[in-house]
Amino acid sequence: MTEPSPQHATLLRAQDYRRMRWKNGAGWTTELLRVPDSDDWCWRLSIAEVEADGPFSVYPGVERELMLLAGNGMRLCFEDGVTQTLSPPRGSLRFAGERPLQGQLLDGPSRDFNVMWKRDEADARLWCRPLVGAMVLFVEPGETWVLHLLSGHARFSEESGLGRLESGDTAVLRASRRRARYAVDGAGEALLVRVEERGER
Structure with a gap:
């Protein structure tokens, strides 16, 4: 046997990914994959096209990692006073999804790879x-x-x-x-x- x-x-x-406009109109999300393929996913991969400054969505219980793909970078301003910058060419940051923050673009739109996963799973x-x-x-x-x-x-x-x-x-x-x-x-x-x-x- x-x-x-x-x-x-x-x-x-690439042509089969789902591309969705944000509710606040400040950008787009292209979803590559979520496992399982439901709203109750365990982990998810996407690409964000950020066109304007604004708040990030909050995801309790979720870890995230962002990596800059294109653009001049983005400043991540957390509510607790910490500020981190995604700088060219491939700046990245891992952080807890429940931390409130504002994204500030540095001289134009950015494109970012986004990994999210439920930390208990x-x-x-x-x-x-x-x-x-x-x-x-x-x-x-x-x-x-x-x-x-x-x-x-x-x-x-x-x-x-x-x-x-x-x-x-x-x-x-x-x-x-x-x-x-x-x-x-x-x-x-x-x-x-x-x-x-x-x-x-």
């Missing part, structure tokens, strides 16, 4: 990496790795079933019962997100 492949991967194309990390030639990702059972291609092109090995990625596409990489190995080759820049869920919801 042949053992099932440990790989379980899906490819999300998961943990997440975000990296930005150049993609130069080959790279191998190892995914353990219970983990999900996401590769979002910011620029350039990439191709996963044939056994993954993913094929070629263009700029803006996202690969979601999982393992079944044992560690999975994903090999990717390309040129450009990628965001990597690792999410570890904590048991049953």
